Amino acid sequence: PNNENIVGYNNKKCWPRDARMRLMKHDVNLGRAVFWDIKNRLPRSVTTVNWVGSFVSVYSKDNPNLLFSMSGFECRILPKCRVTHDEITNRDGVWNLQNEVTKERTAQCFLRVDSESMTKFHNRIR
Numbered sequence: 001p002n003n004e005n006i007v008g009y010n011n012k013k014c015w016p017r018d019a020r021m022r023l024m025k026h027d028v029n030l031g032r033a034v035f036w037d038i039k040n041r042l043p044r045s046v047t048t049v050n051w052v053g054s055f056v057s058v059y060s061k062d063n064p065n066l067l068f069s070m071s072g073f074e075c076r077i078l079p080k081c082r083v084t085h086d087e088i089t090n091r092d093g094v095w096n097l098q099n100e101v102t103k104e105r106t107a108q109c110f111l112r113v114d115s116e117s118m119t120k121f122h123n124r125i126r
Contacts, residue, residue: 005029010055012067014074014112024062031056072117076110083108 006023009031013020021027035056039049057067064082068075077097089108090096097107113121 005032012055012057012069012074012076014114015065015067015076019065019076019110021057021065021067022062024060027058027060027063030060031058034058069114072114072120074112074114077107078110079107080105 003025006025006028009023009028011020011023035049035051035054042049055067055069057063057065059066064078066077093111095109095111096105097109098105
């Protein structure tokens with residue numbers, strides 16, 4: 001009743017506040033359920049997944065972005081149907097995702113290098 005499950009839910013703080021996952025109670029519950037389901041499906045003899053270093057993004061009516069990190073990049077996917085006021089951006093770090101058949105732009109992917117990879121790069125070039 002006092003939203004204990006929202007406290008401690010990881011969020012991508014590298015994005016502006018309006019682009020982060022909104023911590024709505026139903027989305028947080030779904031994110032935690034997906035995490036625990038995946039964790040329980042993986043054999044403990046192969047790997048373990050810890051909540052501390054994990055992030056589960058939920059795409060819903062309240063959360064228009066899909067956030068994830070992969071290979072040192074933070075990614076934010078914004079579908080075309082969720083763009084307001086025709087805010088199509090063409091700049092560095094933004095990729096247009098399009099349907100192969102119709103060539104229609106369906107979403108935009110915003111890329112950033114995560115801080116851990118930036119630190120590794122700076123340490124390497126010293």
